Amino acid sequence: MFAISRCFRLSRCLPAFRRGLSESSQSGPRTLVAIDFDRTIVEQDSYLAVSQLLPTRQRKEMQNLIPKCGWLNFISRVLQLLHSEHKVNFATVAMRVRSLRAVPGMLRVVRRLARIPEVELCIVSDANSFFIDEWLQAYDIECLFAGGVFTNPACVQASGAVLVLPYQEQGDCELCPFNLCKGSVLEELTCSGRYERVIYVGDSCNDLCAMKRLREKDVACIRRGYELHGKIAAHGQELACSVLTWRDGHELVELLMPKIVA
Template sequence: MANCKMLPRVSRRLVAFDFDCTVVDDNTDTVVRDLLPVDKFPSDTIIHKQGWQEYMADVFRRLHKQCYSPQSIRDKIRGIPEVPGFVRLLKRLHQAPENKYDLIIISDSNTIFITEWLEAHGLTNCFESIFTNPAYFDNDGLLHVRPYHHQTECKLSASNLCKGKILEHFVAKRNLRDNTQYERIIYVGDGHNDLCPVLKLRQGDIACPRRDFALDKKITAHRDKMDLRADIIKWKSGFELLKQLVERDATLDDGDADEPKSESTKQ
């Protein structure tokens, strides 16, 4: 008979990150679109009638027609700055004692943009999984992006990607496959489409909206009408977020959590 011995129960923590305007300090799609002259942008009518993915598909066709190579697009992505302190934050969580944090990305960007940027910053190995829209360059160098999935159930999310559903499925899969239980889930994001996963969080979990961005504004304006059980940590930089997470888990602290002072203010 096959060995059906149950794996020992493992207790860990999960940190799920959005990508655009959360890890990187810009929107990867619009950064690439801006390679085009403004008068060559597709019409916004495409967004209203067909959606953002169709709009970006037209952007990629126009870039290809203008002879932008795959490498020029990759280079543009690699040059996007981090949200200050996020490279440090991600490495600190990944290197936490006892390896107790799993890191994932859930993003409406695409596989090429995200993996390119992570590779440029030495972060590829920090993540357990990346959930985003599949992308590839064809033999002619044209970029294609496919929907991650098709969904109609969640009205808070786009039809091509529901972050809340992805988060739930990942947690359930780890529980069933690896007997891993997440004692705490931390969700870090900035946008409207990050509200769905935030509302999936339990009491004792932590929602981390970027201060003064869409997610923060929506929570602030409507929290009394939401079934929001998680604690809230607002942040402006990775340095600030790390400092607040250290206050809840001292094992993350190596004495280097504070934001570096500029040369003019150092004593």
């Protein structure tokens, strides 16, 4: 949030990290469908995919840092190395991100839900605005996320390097990294009074933080076979909302449509 002022001082900024909460022409009850990005919209983890642009040994050294330093520091270091040591600039990074495959059926989910007037879509992700914008533009679907994109802001510097900044700095939530508590984003959205109901779609443990803020009338959609699904037996009782599990977008859309248009 504070980071935007630092971001704007850079030569080229992609200020899409927190679009949303704009006035809508639609009145009346609305449903927000909030969707994670990595392994939920795109099949791969975007940070690991971009790190594959590094030579193998260097990439492995960087990946070993993740448990200690976290994902934001990891990708910052990867982007820095790519630019300074390997002369890889933003255009190559963008091409790598644009090549990421969607989770099967997920483009159908997004396009179908976005056509429902009572539904608004948003993304809540610990990736960054540069990666997410590039990928959404590759499929020409950036305009479908009218509810916003809540993620770490990223800029292309004059040198051609990509710089990622923290969305926030928080120390209250142990489920989430210091740079983004998804639960706090969800709380802000639910407390806005803008949405009667929230449906949250995700695969990992920082998505659990967001799901824990959901209410009885809300729905958590947990991807089967991924990190959070393995932990839900232990944490399921912490959720007030109803829970459904899904494998891919084809299954998700069949499960969600009756709940939305009922």
